[in-house]
Amino acid sequence: MTIEEKQAAPAYPRMSVAPMLDWTDRHCRFFHRLLSRNTLLYTEMVTTGALLHGDVPRHLRFSPQEHPLALQLGGSEPHDLARCARLGQDWGYNEINLNCGCPSERVQRGAFGACLMNEASLVADCVKAMVDAVDIPITVKHRIGIDKVESYDFVRDFVGTVSEAGCQVFIAHARNAWLKGLSPKENRDIPPLRYDMVYRLKQDFPHLRIAINGGIATTEQVQTHLQHVDSVMVGREAYHNPFWLSEWDAAFFGANSATPTRDDVELAMVDYMELEAANHGTSWYAIARHMLGLRHGQPGSRKWRQVWSDHRLKARPAAEVMALARADLR
Numbered sequence: 001m002t003i004e005e006k007q008a009a010p011a012y013p014r015m016s017v018a019p020m021l022d023w024t025d026r027h028c029r030f031f032h033r034l035l036s037r038n039t040l041l042y043t044e045m046v047t048t049g050a051l052l053h054g055d056v057p058r059h060l061r062f063s064p065q066e067h068p069l070a071l072q073l074g075g076s077e078p079h080d081l082a083r084c085a086r087l088g089q090d091w092g093y094n095e096i097n098l099n100c101g102c103p104s105e106r107v108q109r110g111a112f113g114a115c116l117m118n119e120a121s122l123v124a125d126c127v128k129a130m131v132d133a134v135d136i137p138i139t140v141k142h143r144i145g146i147d148k149v150e151s152y153d154f155v156r157d158f159v160g161t162v163s164e165a166g167c168q169v170f171i172a173h174a175r176n177a178w179l180k181g182l183s184p185k186e187n188r189d190i191p192p193l194r195y196d197m198v199y200r201l202k203q204d205f206p207h208l209r210i211a212i213n214g215g216i217a218t219t220e221q222v223q224t225h226l227q228h229v230d231s232v233m234v235g236r237e238a239y240h241n242p243f244w245l246s247e248w249d250a251a252f253f254g255a256n257s258a259t260p261t262r263d264d265v266e267l268a269m270v271d272y273m274e275l276e277a278a279n280h281g282t283s284w285y286a287i288a289r290h291m292l293g294l295r296h297g298q299p300g301s302r303k304w305r306q307v308w309s310d311h312r313l314k315a316r317p318a319a320e321v322m323a324l325a326r327a328d329l330r
Contacts, residue, residue, distance in 0.1 A: 266294060
């Protein structure tokens, strides 16, 4: 593949589910794929150290049904990131994403995540090393600023510098990352959303694919954003109200496939739980936590959630637990 082909902006799905630590593991992604065939899914962030010195299959294993699927890496050493990007490509991922948005102190101690936005040249070196190492797209997820610096020039210059290294897709969380004084949870709520900053990025870099992330919870909001940017990434709402994903293929991808029912999705998850138990010894309890929002807002959903989250039932087969959970649904 030529440099020009590598650097050409790839097709990028109009919708994606954000990488979320402790949430978007392979079980969660299998569940989300039952709801949407076309949405791009992301792994949790995996550090370069975990891959280079840890259990690679544990971090990279996934079901073929999860495609299209991106691997998000955390790191700041170009050579290490290149090695991990090659691992991701070898394992069959469709995209490698570099985390330049996580504000946690643990991530900062590792000198990566949001603090990398202060080192655009280093990020460019990291991207260039990965672009040279693999044939799949290299993308970057970032914030619009650091701490209380709210200048558009900061994020514009960051995107400009990194794009010159071969990154053609940028996913912008439309909040600043406050590196001191706020927890990661507070960083998802307290810094104000400034969607206009992301819109300006698309205006200034029309040749790039620009995705927007942060505080997006309705179809109407998605439709508004898609008038200004190429793609929308949804995080917490996709996890807590996952059945919303069942609308996305028709609404945003033009698909004509039938919308799955909640009952069908739950039954498919039970089949998956039984396979996981047989093949990997995985308890259904470790999987069910990801689908507790499936019946969000439905009659009987509270009792249904209580049954699926009852650790006292862990020894029972998943199919029996499903029957108990459905008993009070109307």
